[in-house]
Structures are given as structure tokens and as C-alpha cells.
Amino acid sequence: MITMDDIIREGRPTLRKVAEEVTLPLSDEDKKLGNELMEFLENSQDPQKAEELELRGGVGLAAPQVNVSKRITAVLVPSLDPNVEEPEFKDVLYNPKILSHSVQGACLGEGEGCLSVDRDVPGYVVRQARITLRYYNAEGEKKKIRLKNYPAVVVQHELDHLNGVLFYDHINEENPFTLNEGVLVIE
Ligand SMILES: CNC(=O)c1cccc(C)c1Nc1nc(N2CCN(c3ccccc3Cl)CC2)nc(N2CSC[C@H]2C(=O)NC)n1
Numbered sequence: 389m390i391t392m393d394d395i396i397r398e399g400r401p402t403l404r405k406v407a408e409e410v411t412l413p414l415s416d417e418d419k420k421l422g423n424e425l426m427e428f429l430e431n432s433q434d435p436q437k438a439e440e441l442e443l444r445g446g447v448g449l450a451a452p453q454v455n456v457s458k459r460i461t462a463v464l465v466p467s468l469d470p471n472v473e474e475p476e477f478k479d480v481l482y483n484p485k486i487l488s489h490s491v492q493g494a495c496l497g498e499g500e501g502c503l504s505v506d507r508d509v510p511g512y513v514v515r516q517a518r519i520t521l522r523y524y525n526a527e528g529e530k531k532k533i534r535l536k537n538y539p540a541v542v543v544q545h546e547l548d549h550l551n552g553v554l555f556y557d558h559i560n561e562e563n564p565f566t567l568n569e570g571v572l573v574i575e
């Protein structure tokens with residue numbers, strides 16, 4: 389089971405490497421890793437388990453963050469409406485690729501956090517507001533979906549991890565809170 393001890397932090401070289409594509413059909417090892425990444429997110433979002441296991445809450449976790457340089461990431465974005473059980477987006481992505489995206493940008497109004505960054509780095513991380521994503525799921529099926537707003541931001545943050553990019557690489561040094569015309573601020 390993955391815990392915070394398995395998550396590597398800034399300064400570890402794997403976080404800055406471009407991860408390797410996984411071969412298809414998926415090996416048992418790659419399927420197991422995908423399940424473990426998802427299990428971490430589920431545990432981290434369960435108040436009791438998060439406290440017991442001392443986990444930081446996360447909605448995305450990529451294989452390079454547990455020192456495995458492979459293009460695998462799990463995403464579990466809960467519905468913002470607490471009465472809705474169904475998550476907004478939940479899947480393990482193998483060899484994910486953004487096929488196209490909107491011109492419009494979007495960012496989280498509160499900035500971004502990362503399980504591999506043990507400090508607050510304030511500022512807007514402007515990403516694409518809408519994306520068309522292609523990936524293979526744990527069953528090896530090729531999926532092509534469109535995402536927008538929070539799930540789209542999370543997937544782009546995780547895909548950055550597969551390319552050795554950290555969220556604060558996108559923050560404007562001069563003014564971290566600069567906002568260009570038309571950028572959607574997600575609260
Ligand atoms: C500096 N200000 C901030 O961090 C920040 C501050 C306020 C609001 C937001 C919205 C912020 N931003 C931000 N908050 C999150 N979470 C909110 C809490 N949540 C969570 C925590 C506990 C249980 C269940 C859950 Cl659901 C987990 C997810 N996650 C991300 N990111 C960036 S994209 C990948 C994703 C990620 O998983 N990071 C670890 N950013």
C-alpha cells in the first residue's frame with residue numbers, strides 16, 4: 389500500500405524525468421501499480437484512513453511521484469456536491485495524451501498543491517480549460533474523453549508529472565497572480 393513515505397519530494401531526480409510509455413497489453417505489475425495509485429487517492433480522501441495513515445489529501449497521483457518513471461497516473465476527483473456520491477472523474481490513465489484543447493485558459497482560484505511539494509507556492513497555474521484526452525484504461529481499452537474545469541486541471545497537473553514538470557514551473561515570477569483576458573478562475 390502506498391503511503392506518504394513512498395512519495396518522493398522535490399530534489400529527487402525522477403520528478404524531473406520524462407517518464408517511459410508502458411507497453412500494451414498491460415503487465416500485471418503496471419496494473420498493480422495503477423491500482424495502488426488509485427487506492428492511495430481513495431485512502432487520502434477518507435477522513436479516517438487519512439488520519440490513521442497520515443496521508444495528505446490528493447485528487448491525482450502519478451507513478452513518477454512514487455519513483456517509477458512510467459506514464460501511469462490515477463485521478464479521483466470527487467463531486468463538489470457532497471450529496472452526490474459519484475465522483476466527477478475517476479480512472480487510472482495509461483499512456484495518456486492530450487489530443488486537443490480549448491484556447492481558453494483556466495486556473496484554480498486557490499492555486500495548486502502537490503503531494504511532492506512540501507511547501508505552499510502561491511500563484512495562478514494557468515492551464516487549458518477544456519481538453520480532449522486519449523488514454524488506455526486498466527482493461528487495456530483505448531478511451532477518448534473530453535474534460536473541463538477541475539478534472540481538466542487535475543489531469544493536466546498529473547500529465548505534467550509524466551513530463552518532469554511541476555506546477556510552480558507555470559507560475560509567473562514577476563506577478564504570480566497575473567491573469568490574462570478570458571482565463572476562467574475555478575473556485
Ligand atoms: C496552494 N493552494 C492549494 O493547494 C489549495 C487551497 C485550497 C483549495 C484548493 C483547491 C487548493 N488547490 C488544490 N487543492 C487540492 N486538493 C484540495 C483538497 N483535497 C482533499 C483534501 C482532503 C480530503 C479530500 C480531498 Cl479531495 C485534495 C485536493 N488539490 C490540488 N491539486 C492541484 S491539481 C492536483 C491536485 C492535488 O491532488 N494536489 C495534491 N490543488
Ligand code: NI
Binds near residue numbers: 502503
Ligand atoms: Ni503533483
